[in-house]
Amino acid sequence: MNKFYITTPIYYVNAKPHLGGVYTTLAADVLARWHRMKGEKVFFLIGTDEHGEKIAKKAEEQKMTPQQLCDQNAARYEQAWDTFSISYDRFIRTTDPEHEKTVTDVMKDIYNKKLIYKGTYHGLYCVDCERYYTAKELVDGCCPLHQKKAVVLSEKCYFFKLSAFQRPLLKMILKNEWIIEPEERRNEVLGFLKNEKLEDLAISREKVKWGIPVPWDNSQTIYVWIDALLNYLSGINWHPNEEKRPEQWPPDIQLIGKDILKFHTIIWPAMLLSLGIPLPKKIYAHGFFTVEGQKMSKSLGNIIDPEELAVTFGAEALRWMILSLFPFGQDGDISQTKFYDKYNAELSNGLGNFHRRVLTLAAKKDIYPLHEADDFKRKIKSVWEKYETSLDHLKFESALTSINDLIGFCDKYINQKEPWKLFKKDIAEYQKVLYNLLEGLRHLGWLIQPFMPEKSNQIFASLGLDNLEKEKPLTKGKQWGQTEFKKTIIGEILFPRL
RNA sequence: CGCGGGGUAGUAGCAAUGGCAGCUCGCCAGGCCCAUAACCUGGAGGUUGCAGGUUCGAAUCCUGCCCCCGCAACCA
Numbered sequence: 001m002n003k004f005y006i007t008t009p010i011y012y013v014n015a016k017p018h019l020g021g022v023y024t025t026l027a028a029d030v031l032a033r034w035h036r037m038k039g040e041k042v043f044f045l046i047g048t049d050e051h052g053e054k055i056a057k058k059a060e061e062q063k064m065t066p067q068q069l070c071d072q073n074a075a076r077y078e079q080a081w082d083t084f085s086i087s088y089d090r091f092i093r094t095t096d097p098e099h100e101k102t103v104t105d106v107m108k109d110i111y112n113k114k115l116i117y118k119g120t121y122h123g124l125y126c127v128d129c130e131r132y133y134t135a136k137e138l139v140d141g142c143c144p145l146h147q148k149k150a151v152v153l154s155e156k157c158y159f160f161k162l163s164a165f166q167r168p169l170l171k172m173i174l175k176n177e178w179i180i181e182p183e184e185r186r187n188e189v190l191g192f193l194k195n196e197k198l199e200d201l202a203i204s205r206e207k208v209k210w211g212i213p214v215p216w217d218n219s220q221t222i223y224v225w226i227d228a229l230l231n232y233l234s235g236i237n238w239h240p241n242e243e244k245r246p247e248q249w250p251p252d253i254q255l256i257g258k259d260i261l262k263f264h265t266i267i268w269p270a271m272l273l274s275l276g277i278p279l280p281k282k283i284y285a286h287g288f289f290t291v292e293g294q295k296m297s298k299s300l301g302n303i304i305d306p307e308e309l310a311v312t313f314g315a316e317a318l319r320w321m322i323l324s325l326f327p328f329g330q331d332g333d334i335s336q337t338k339f340y341d342k343y344n345a346e347l348s349n350g351l352g353n354f355h356r357r358v359l360t361l362a363a364k365k366d367i368y369p370l371h372e373a374d375d376f377k378r379k380i381k382s383v384w385e386k387y388e389t390s391l392d393h394l395k396f397e398s399a400l401t402s403i404n405d406l407i408g409f410c411d412k413y414i415n416q417k418e419p420w421k422l423f424k425k426d427i428a429e430y431q432k433v434l435y436n437l438l439e440g441l442r443h444l445g446w447l448i449q450p451f452m453p454e455k456s457n458q459i460f461a462s463l464g465l466d467n468l469e470k471e472k473p474l475t476k477g478k479q480w481g482q483t484e485f486k487k488t489i490i491g492e493i494l495f496p497r498l
Numbered sequence: 499c500g501c502g503g504g505g506u507a508g509u510a511g512c513a514a515u516g517g518c519a520g521c522u523c524g525c526c527a528g529g530c531c532c533a534u535a536a537c538c539u540g541g542a543g544g545u546u547g548c549a550g551g552u553u554c555g556a557a558u559c560c561u562g563c564c565c566c567c568g569c570a571a572c573c574a
Contacts, residue, residue, distance in 0.1 A: 011574075012573085012574085015573095015574095017574090018574050019574075020573095021574050022574085023574080024574070184503060185502085187501090187503095188501065188569080191500095191501050191502070192501065192502095192570090195501070196500085196501085196570090199571090201571080223572085224572075225571085225572060256574095257574050258502095258568080258569080258574095259569080259573075259574065260572090260574080261569085262569090262570095262571065263571080266571090267571085287503095287568095288574080289574090290567080290568095295567085296574090325511090325512090326511090326512070327513085330504090331503080331504085331567075331568075332511095332512090333511075333512095337510090337511095337523095338511070338523095341511085341522080341523060344523095344534095345522065345523070346522090348534060349534075349536060349537080352533095352534065353533055353536055353537070354533080354537085355533090356534065357533040357534095357536085357537075358532085359533090360533060361532050361533085364532095397512095397513090401513085401521085404522095411536095411538070412538065414532070414538085415529090415537065415539085418531095418532085419532070420530095420531080420532045421532095423532095494534090495534080496534070497534050497535090497536085
């Protein structure tokens, strides 16, 4: 049995779940479910990133300890993932003791390999904020919050010899030993590695107290990004001894947003090369949302809250819509109107209406015996082919298009055959036509399963099949003519029109 | 010349990386009455940002220009 280890980034707990994170996580969940459906041994890791100055500061503002703040916000994430039916195998938190142990082990290992050295970090520091700013963030050299001149400050810290990995990484990308998708993102990293000089990375901080201590120097804590990236190891119970390494390693795919591309395609593999372990098989960076052409941001006040969307449309519908709006990997524009359009067009008028149409017709008889139907069989086969290729290449929107295609085919078939007339004059033919349609619906139940698991169950239930279907392997389920249909149930409207 | 992406029918949204330019929504006309005012058929509507080039053939490849967006080490 093939294993399939998939990860999302861990989210920073200083705020509630953001649409971007929900997007990554939904995509990952669809993949996880798809690979499970194919019979693979899936391990799906998600989590929260909880250390760093921002958390400490926020906790102080709210008169809590950092740990209390983290607990509170991590719970909100868990709740959100529950709402969206995220089928994760583990929720790792960077404040988990196992994680801290892994970070300590890994850092020691890299330190022992002489890839970490002591140095001095110089940065622009705002005394009032008690934090460093990048030159870009400053306005006329002043802190944007306090309008005070930032001062150049130095502190002792440890550096990771990132510069040593510039050439090896470049080579590995060119030889496709290190796979970054989609192509645009690969080009971006390649361009960066070719044109810019990679500098050693400050991986510890003296002033940040809320973090994991540097194992050999308690006056320092580990830089949050280094801490965070290692969750992909701690999440599968990493062990420093080679014989006790978890079987899940390496990840088969790691999904990220394009904003954290460099962390995952430069720093992360450099750390793994330092450890001498295999790199993830693939990093896939998806695009961003714009809202009616503009960047989604707090200052513009155009933030779309995923949990509110789930209330309006239902979590399952949202899972479908968000992945069908534009190709994964690219940027895409969204708006409230678009969600309504999608929902009504594809879910209410499409899948939902078809479901009800067929079941209302099916209620006219009790039994629909199994039989062969070449045209239907061919169509369903070609839909499955397109669907599978699409999902294997992370083309979610294209997989969903193939589902819509099957619904369209079935709707046309009803209009052509006019089964409500056949019922009055040719019962045998009527039963055949309905069998085909019910079988079409059964396949739709399978096809939507990774995207809308609950709705998929509802469809099976209304076909009177229920658990019978779920126990079948995919190879069997996707074949024509599994069973006769009896005692179908109309049930509730799948997607009420909005 | 910092890096990367993009400009396709209605002031709407997106497919299509060399082979007759398609889909969603909207609009117009018809059909059906099983269904959630739904579904089906037909129609109008594009010199694919501009200008050159390669090719039997270009939205797609090359060159130049115009415009938009993201990134530039800690905000998905």
